[in-house]
Structures are given as structure tokens and as C-alpha cells.
Amino acid sequence: MNSRFYMPAARSFNFTAGINGLRSQLLIICLLLLYVIAPAQQYDLLIRNGRVIDPKNNIDAKMDVAIKDGKIAKVAAGIPVAQATKVIDASGLIVTPGLIDIHTHVFVGGKPETFADGFLSVSPDDFTLKAGVTTVVDAGTSGWRNFPVFKEHVIDKSKTRVLAFLNIAGNGMSGSPTEQDVTDMDAFMTSLVVKKNPDIIVGVKIGHYEGSDWTPFDRALDAAAKSNTPLFVECHLPQLSLEDQLKKMRPGDIITHSFEKIEERMPVVDEQGKLRPFVIAAQKRGVLFDLGHGGAGFWFSVAIPAMKDGLPPNSFGSDLHRFSMNAGMKDIMNIMSKYLAMGMSLDEVVRTASWNAAKSIRREDLGNLGEGAPADVAVFRIREGKFGYVDAGGNTLPGNRKLENELTIRAGKVAFDLNGITGKHLE
Amino acid sequence: MKLYTISFFVLLICLCPVNSFSQSIDILLKGGHLIDPKNKIDAQMDVAITAGKISQVAANLPSDKAKKVIDISGMYITPGIIDMHAHVFHGVDPGSYIANGFHGLPADGFTFRAGVTTVVDAGSSGWKNFRLFKMQTIDRSKTRVLAFLNIVGSGMYGRLEEQDVSDMNPVMTAHMITHEFPNIIVGIKSAHYWGDFAQVDLAVKAGELAHVPVIVDFGEHHPPNSIEDLFMKHLRPGDIFTHTYANGFEDRETVVDKAGKVKPFIFTAQKRGIVFDVGHGGGAFSWIQAVPAIQQGFWPNTISTDLHTESMNSGMKDMSNVMSKFLAMGMPLSEVILRSTWNPANVINRKELGNLSVGSEADVAVFSLRNGDFGFLDVSGTKLKGKQKLEAELTIRAGKIVWDLNGVAAATYPVKTLP
Numbered sequence: 090m091n092s093r094f095y096m097p098a099a100r101s102f103n104f105t106a107g108i109n110g111l112r113s114q115l116l117i118i119c120l121l122l123l124y125v126i127a128p129a130q131q132y133d134l135l136i137r138n139g140r141v142i143d144p145k146n147n148i149d150a151k152m153d154v155a156i157k158d159g160k161i162a163k164v165a166a167g168i169p170v171a172q173a174t175k176v177i178d179a180s181g182l183i184v185t186p187g188l189i190d191i192h193t194h195v196f197v198g199g200k201p202e203t204f205a206d207g208f209l210s211v212s213p214d215d216f217t218l219k220a221g222v223t224t225v226v227d228a229g230t231s232g233w234r235n236f237p238v239f240k241e242h243v244i245d246k247s248k249t250r251v252l253a254f255l256n257i258a259g260n261g262m263s264g265s266p267t268e269q270d271v272t273d274m275d276a277f278m279t280s281l282v283v284k285k286n287p288d289i290i291v292g293v294k295i296g297h298y299e300g301s302d303w304t305p306f307d308r309a310l311d312a313a314a315k316s317n318t319p320l321f322v323e324c325h326l327p328q329l330s331l332e333d334q335l336k337k338m339r340p341g342d343i344i345t346h347s348f349e350k351i352e353e354r355m356p357v358v359d360e361q362g363k364l365r366p367f368v369i370a371a372q373k374r375g376v377l378f379d380l381g382h383g384g385a386g387f388w389f390s391v392a393i394p395a396m397k398d399g400l401p402p403n404s405f406g407s408d409l410h411r412f413s414m415n416a417g418m419k420d421i422m423n424i425m426s427k428y429l430a431m432g433m434s435l436d437e438v439v440r441t442a443s444w445n446a447a448k449s450i451r452r453e454d455l456g457n458l459g460e461g462a463p464a465d466v467a468v469f470r471i472r473e474g475k476f477g478y479v480d481a482g483g484n485t486l487p488g489n490r491k492l493e494n495e496l497t498i499r500a501g502k503v504a505f506d507l508n509g510i511t512g513k514h515l516e
Numbered sequence: 517m518k519l520y521t522i523s524f525f526v527l528l529i530c531l532c533p534v535n536s537f538s539q540s541i542d543i544l545l546k547g548g549h550l551i552d553p554k555n556k557i558d559a560q561m562d563v564a565i566t567a568g569k570i571s572q573v574a575a576n577l578p579s580d581k582a583k584k585v586i587d588i589s590g591m592y593i594t595p596g597i598i599d600m601h602a603h604v605f606h607g608v609d610p611g612s613y614i615a616n617g618f619h620g621l622p623a624d625g626f627t628f629r630a631g632v633t634t635v636v637d638a639g640s641s642g643w644k645n646f647r648l649f650k651m652q653t654i655d656r657s658k659t660r661v662l663a664f665l666n667i668v669g670s671g672m673y674g675r676l677e678e679q680d681v682s683d684m685n686p687v688m689t690a691h692m693i694t695h696e697f698p699n700i701i702v703g704i705k706s707a708h709y710w711g712d713f714a715q716v717d718l719a720v721k722a723g724e725l726a727h728v729p730v731i732v733d734f735g736e737h738h739p740p741n742s743i744e745d746l747f748m749k750h751l752r753p754g755d756i757f758t759h760t761y762a763n764g765f766e767d768r769e770t771v772v773d774k775a776g777k778v779k780p781f782i783f784t785a786q787k788r789g790i791v792f793d794v795g796h797g798g799g800a801f802s803w804i805q806a807v808p809a810i811q812q813g814f815w816p817n818t819i820s821t822d823l824h825t826e827s828m829n830s831g832m833k834d835m836s837n838v839m840s841k842f843l844a845m846g847m848p849l850s851e852v853i854l855r856s857t858w859n860p861a862n863v864i865n866r867k868e869l870g871n872l873s874v875g876s877e878a879d880v881a882v883f884s885l886r887n888g889d890f891g892f893l894d895v896s897g898t899k900l901k902g903k904q905k906l907e908a909e910l911t912i913r914a915g916k917i918v919w920d921l922n923g924v925a926a927a928t929y930p931v932k933t934l935p
Contacts, residue, residue: 199607199608201651201652208652211622211625212622215626218829219833242610242618246618389929390930411625414624414625415624415625415629417923419921476922477926479923479926483927484927484928485922485923486923486928486929487928504829507891508890508891508892509831509897509898509900510891511897512897513897514898514901515899
């Protein structure tokens with residue numbers, strides 16, 4: 090029984106009240122029913138019987154998650170079904186906070202050769218919701234000059250929550266000449282735009298600078314300091330050594346493409362597969378290492394020894410863009426499955442994809458299922474079978490488990506439902 | 517003597533390329549179950565690819581001549597899937613619906629991961645903005661993008677613009693096909709028209725001028741226009757009716773009546789040669805129509821997605837999910853593949869596609885057929901349960917690997933290095 094069915098009856102009766110005695114008896118019955126039923130519908134949505142993993146709140150247990158008005162209302166065992174308008178049975182499934190991908194390129198647009206407002210970026214909703222991701226952070230595809238276009242064209246139109254690192258280059262990733270123009274790397278203007286958009290912009294990005302001059306890096310650091318946000322360091326800084334980059338970074342700053350093996354940047358492990366001492370020192374100081382998978386940013390031959398030596402990624406940035414979407418990366422569920430295959434525990438995998446990512450962008454309202462948090466939820470299953478995971482070198486690591494996203498809730502609304510677990514059955 | 521020498525060299529030159537072809541295979545797909553409806557193959561067979569083309573199809577091809585051997589035992593191998601109804605004219609015109617608008621999607625993110633190698637854009641562009649579409653999307657996609665050209669000059673810019681009969685010019689539309697882009701534009705689209713049969717008739721006129729089929733998204737009429745009239749009086753054999761299993765009683769006549777029976781004239785229309793396309797979309801596929809239709813023998817000629825932003829995360833999802841829905845309704849796999857490869861290739865008159873004949877471009881899909889408990893949503897949020905689901909393992913486009921879900925084509929880590 091659903092109280093909503095009684096509401097119209099009660100309302101329509103008001104027009105005839107006092108005219109017909111029989112109807113006024115009906116009214117009393119209706120009002121009584123409303124009294125009994127309406128308070129019972131405390132929640133809009135109840136996800137029952139799943140294994141809830143909420144690392145922030147140290148929960149890993151069979152529990153129910155109740156949602157009301159787009160927020161998490163309660164997480165507990167045995168929440169009565171009668172208290173919810175809609176009930177979803179998540180038996181056998183894993184229920185986690187909506188996943189956060191802190192490294193994406195989603196400033197999609199019509200320009201054929203660029204990431205900024207261009208064809209090389211991808212639309213967030215095309216890839217996120219089906220993979221359990223409810224928040225993405227764009228990694229500096231826009232700078233302070235074209236951030237308004239990004240906001241109007243993508244951020245405001247997406248169901249996915251889109252946050253951003255602002256590029257120190259004024260026009261963001263607009264291609265080679267402009268990204269090398271040191272005169273258009275303005276720490277003050279960048280910090281102003283960051284501070285003007287505190288709900289969206291979470292930090293400053295430096296990357297794709299080919300010169301040997303440290304000015305761009307220092308200006309990005311300056312902009313981050315001025316706006317009191319973390320610096321996000323992408324690679325493609327071929328003349329600036331990894332050691333010096335890490336030394337300049339402050340605790341809480343984030344370096345991405347952590348496990349790449351390309352000519353233009355030294356890998357974090359040496360030829361013997363040992364973490365380099367300056368990498369360990371940076372980690373100890375609180376520099377955060379994001380995955381940044383992308384098309385070329387993830388190699389088993391670096392990531393596996395790094396993890397063994399104590400450097401797992403702090404977050405699973407996918408570096409989603411046109412060249413990674415169909416390659417070894419695919420989506421964040423695939424990255425998470427890859428780390429399961431590499432031996433990371435499921436709890437750690439979920440923590441890395443939710444709470445750790447939220448903390449790194451200083452958005453502790455996200456990445457958890459605490460009461461009052463936005464109702465962004467991922468529900469997935471663990472498939473058993475023979476699977477393979479591919480790195481940037483084209484090597485496959487076999488695995489016997491794979492995560493498959495079943496259901497994504499964004500701000501309390503069902504945004505993706507793979508097998509129709511929220512659907513009515515065909516009669 | 518001289519003649520002999522020349523003949524000898526001519527012979528040598530002629531033989532050389534043939535020889536090198538026959539001795540080297542770029543990719544050998546081994547051990548899979550091949551379904552190639554055009555060639556009536558439904559058996560375990562190996563497929564060899566050389567220089568971007570299918571070079572051999574036979575059981576137990578030897579591995580020693582192949583540069584790369586991919587073991588696909590236990591999987592199904594089919595021609596690259598053709599999705600005959602998609603909207604991929606993605607752009608950032610804030611006033612537009614699907615023509616250069618936010619509701620269209622860049623093709624490559626949705627095709628290869630579902631086994632699709634060819635999409636046909638269903639009239640997102642018209643003759644006035646087709647060149648922009650070509651520059652912006654068609655020329656930059658790895659997916660083969662073909663198109664139905666909208667009879668409306670500005671394509672699917674918005675519902676209001678789509679009513680403008682003065683912007684429906686059969687001569688200009690046909691000219692775009694016959695004189696400018698015969699290799700890309702495969703037909704004409706008529707859609708979203710609120711009036712009588714005027715738009716369909718203009719589209720058919722353009723189709724006659726250009727000798728191509730017309731695809732009709734018939735709807736949004738209050739009360740609905742007669743689809744029997746559409747099939748019998750307005751469309752020609754070979755013309756296409758899309759959104760076949762839509763259940764919009766209010767704005768489009770349905771193929772199944774309220775008692776759950778397929779209307780008799782539907783069978784007559786299909787016999788007459790009207791092509792019935794699925795065109796799932798965000799609002800055009802309901803179990804209440806599809807299930808009785810399939811049970812009563814009214815099967816779609818072509819399976820397609822109607823991919824756009826409103827369908828990508830809803831019940832539609834992607835082509836392999838839509839194909840799996842027909843498995844769930846009891847259609848045999850070979851029939852599903854037929855309706856996703858060779859049938860659409862015929863309907864759009866591109867018979868070089870949708871098959872794996874030797875010499876054809878190497879567009880190939882490899883699927884796993886998963887067993888388990890699956891559910892499939894229609895547009896009303898109703899679920900049909902199924903026991904099987906197609907999952908695209910490997911997609912090859914023009915001989916290149918463009919999707920490899922589990923790394924079946926990759927070396928296993930750790931790679932053994934030579935001493």
C-alpha cells in the first residue's frame with residue numbers, strides 16, 4: 090500500500106465536504122488512513138541487504154541504506170521495508186559511496202584537435218554513471234579564460250557532479266602553442282577564478298609544459314597557495330625532473346600518472362623495481378600519488394613493484410579521454426578490478442575510489458555514506474570467472490574477479506540500472 | 517630470348533604480391549564459433565585478416581603463418597555489428613536538439629565496446645548542415661559513420677524547425693546524395709512531424725530521386741495517423757519504419773493492438789517489403805509490444821539502438837544490450853546476428869558490409885555469451901528476465917583491434933623477455 094494513492098481521494102473530497110454525509114465518513118476514513126500510512130513512508134528509497142562498504146565510517150557489513158530528499162538518511166541493519174516508498178533488493182551486491190574519479194578530461198566541444206572545448210575530451214555522463222562514478226574532477230582541461238565555457242557547456246548540463254582543477258595556462262589544454270605561453274600563466278587570475286567557484290574548482294593544475302623553465306610550475310604552486318587548494322601535477326613536463334617536482338610539492342599536493350614508464354619522465358621505481366628514495370620521502374611528507382591511468386600512464390612493471398614496496402595509488406584517477414576510453418583503461422570499475430587482480434583488498438579498492446579521493450580534493454562531504462551526505466551511491470557485483478586486465482604496454486594480467494556496476498544513484502535518483510533491479514516485473 | 521626474359525619478369529611481378537599475401541596473416545582469430553549469415557555459416561571456424569581485409573575463413577587454419585594468433589575458443593565471432601539508427605552529430609550549439617547539439621553522442625565511445633563497427637546516423641543532419649557533421653564527426657571517427665539525411669534541411673535542430681515544410685526540399689536533399697556524398701549518405705529520414713503525410717511524401721520523393729530508402733520515425737500526431745496507410749499508400753518496399761515496438765498509444769499507432777494481437781496488416785506490410793527497425797531509444801521500446809510481437813512471429817528486420825543521451829543510460833544502454841533483449845525474448849542467436857549485420861547491410865544497400873566474405877574489409881566482432889540471471893529494462897521501467905547476455909570481447913575495425921575487454925589479444929604479464 091502506498092500513501093500517495095490516498096492523497097487525491099482526500100483532496101478531491103474537500104470540494105464536496107459537508108454536502109454528502111456518506112462522503113464525510115469517507116473523508117474521516119481517508120484522513121485516518123493518511124495518519125496511519127503517511128508517517129510510515131519516511132524514506133524515498135531503501136537499498137536492502139547489500140554488503141555496505143563505507144570506509145570513512147568504518148563500515149563493512151550487511152546493512153540497509155535509506156535515502157530521503159536526495160540525501161543519505163540512515164545506514165543500519167534491518168530498516169523496515171514499510172518505511173520506504175521504493176525498495177531495492179541488493180542481496181549479494183556491494184553498496185558503496187558513489188565513486189570519485191579525480192582525473193578526467195570532460196571539457197568536450199567542437200574543436201577538432203584539442204582537449205579544451207574539443208573532440209579529444211569526452212562527455213562525462215557517457216561514461217560515469219554506468220561505471221558507478223557520480224563525481225568526476227576535470228584535470229585542468231580548462232584555464233581561467235575558458236572555464237566559463239566549460240561550466241556552461243558541460244558542468245551545468247551534466248547529471249554527473251563535475252568538479253575541476255583549473256589549468257595554470259589561461260586557455261587550459263588548447264593545444265601546443267598556447268600551453269607553452271608562459272605569459273598566459275597568471276597565478277593571480279587563476280586563484281581569483283578558483284576562489285570565485287569554490288563549489289566547483291578544487292585545485293590548480295600544471296602539466297604539458299615542455300620548457301626547462303620552472304616558472305609555470307612555480308606560478309601554479311603560487312595560484313594553489315593563493316587559493317588555498319592543492320596543486321595537481323600531470324606529467325608531460327619532460328625537462329623538469331621528477332625528483333625536483335616532488336621536492337617542490339607541498340603535503341596534500343597530488344601527482345598523477347604515478348606508475349607510468351615513458352621517456353619523458355623517470356618511473357617511481359628503479360631498474361631493480363625498488364621505490365626511489367626521493368619518492369618515499371615525498372610520500373612520507375604527504376604528497377599524494379594518483380593513478381592517472383589514461384592511454385599511457387599505467388604499467389604493471391611499475392605499479393606492481395611500487396605497490397609491493399608500499400606505494401599503492403591514493404586515488405584511482407582514470408584519465409578518461411578519447412584515447413583511453415577504448416584502451417586498457419576502459420572505466421574506473423575496470424581499474425578497480427585491475428587492482429583486485431594485483432592483490433589489493435576490496436575494502437582498500439573502495440576506499441581508494443571513494444573516501445581517499447574525496448579527502449584529496451578536500452570534499453569530505455563526498456565519498457561517504459554518512460547521514461546527511463548527498464545520496465550518491467554505487468551498487469556493484471563481483472563477477473567470478475576468467476578475466477584479463479591490460480596496461481599501457483599492452484600486457485594482460487589475468488584475474489578471477491571483476492566488478493560490474495549494477496546500479497548508480499545520483500542525488501537520490503536512479504541514474505543507471507544495468508539489470509533492472511529497480512524495475513517492475515513483466516506480468 | 518628477349519620476349520622470354522620480359523615474360524619471366526612480368527610473371528615474377530605478378531606472383532610476388534600474391535605470394536606475400538598468401539604467406540602472411542596479420543591476425544588469425546582461432547577457435548571461435550563463426551556466425552556469418554550472408555555466407556550461411558554457423559560453425560566453428562577460424563578467420564584470417566591480412567592488410568585490413570578478410571583473407572581466409574576456414575576450419576583449423578594453421579597458426580604458423582600468422583603474425584598474431586588470438587585464441588577465441590568458447591566465443592562467438594561475427595561480422596562487425598551495424599547499428600542502423602544512432603545519433604552521433606555531437607556538438608555544442610546550445611539551441612539545438614540533436615543536430616550539432618548536446619543530445620548527440622560521439623560514436624566511438626559507444627560502438628566498439630558493444631561490437632559495433634558501423635553506425636548509421638538517423639537524420640541528425642539535413643542537407644544544410646551535413647558538411648559540418650561530416651567535418652566534425654564522420655571524418656574524425658574510427659567507427660564507420662554513414663547517414664540518413666533528414667528531409668528537413670537543418671536536420672534535427674528542434675521540434676519546431678522539423679515542422680517547417682518550406683525547409684523540406686527533395687531536390688536539394690537528393691542532390692546531396694547523388695552528386696556529393698553517395699558513399700556516406702544511404703537514405704532519407706522523416707521524423708517528428710505533427711501534420712499529415714506531407715513530410716513522409718517529400719522524403720519518399722527525395723528517395724525516388726536519389727534511389728535510396730526512406731526511414732520514418734512516425735509519431736507525435738494527435739490523434740495518430742494510420743500506419744496502415746503509411747505502409748500501403750505512402751512508403752515503398754525497402755523503406756524503413758523505425759521505433760517498431762513503441763507503445764505510445766496517444767501519439768503513434770502501435771503494431772500490437774490493446775488485446776495483445778499483432779495487427780494483421782503488419783504482416784502484409786512486412787511481406788510487401790516494408791522494413792521494420794527496432795530503434796529502441798529512450799521512449800520507443802516496450803515489452804508490452806515487443807513480447808507478443810515476437811511470440812506471434814512479427815520479428816524486426818533490423819535491430820538498432822537509437823543511441824543518444826536519453827537512451828545511453830536507460831533501458832537501451834548499447835547495441836549488445838538491445839541484441840541480448842531479443843535473446844531474452846527467445847530469438848535464436850543466429851537470427852539476432854542476421855538482424856544486426858547482413859540485414860541492415862542490405863537495407864542500406866551496402867552489401868560489402870555485414871559479412872565476412874574473403875576480400876571484405878575486416879570489421880569483426882567477438883562476443884562472449886554470458887550465462888546468468890540478467891534483467892532487461894524497457895522504456896517504461898519494466899523488466900524482462902533473461903539467462904543470457906552478449907558481451908563484446910574484441911572488436912576489429914578495418915583490421916585493427918579497437919576494443920579488447922579482457923586483453924585476449926595482448927601478451928600475458930609478466931612478459932618473458934629474451935635473454
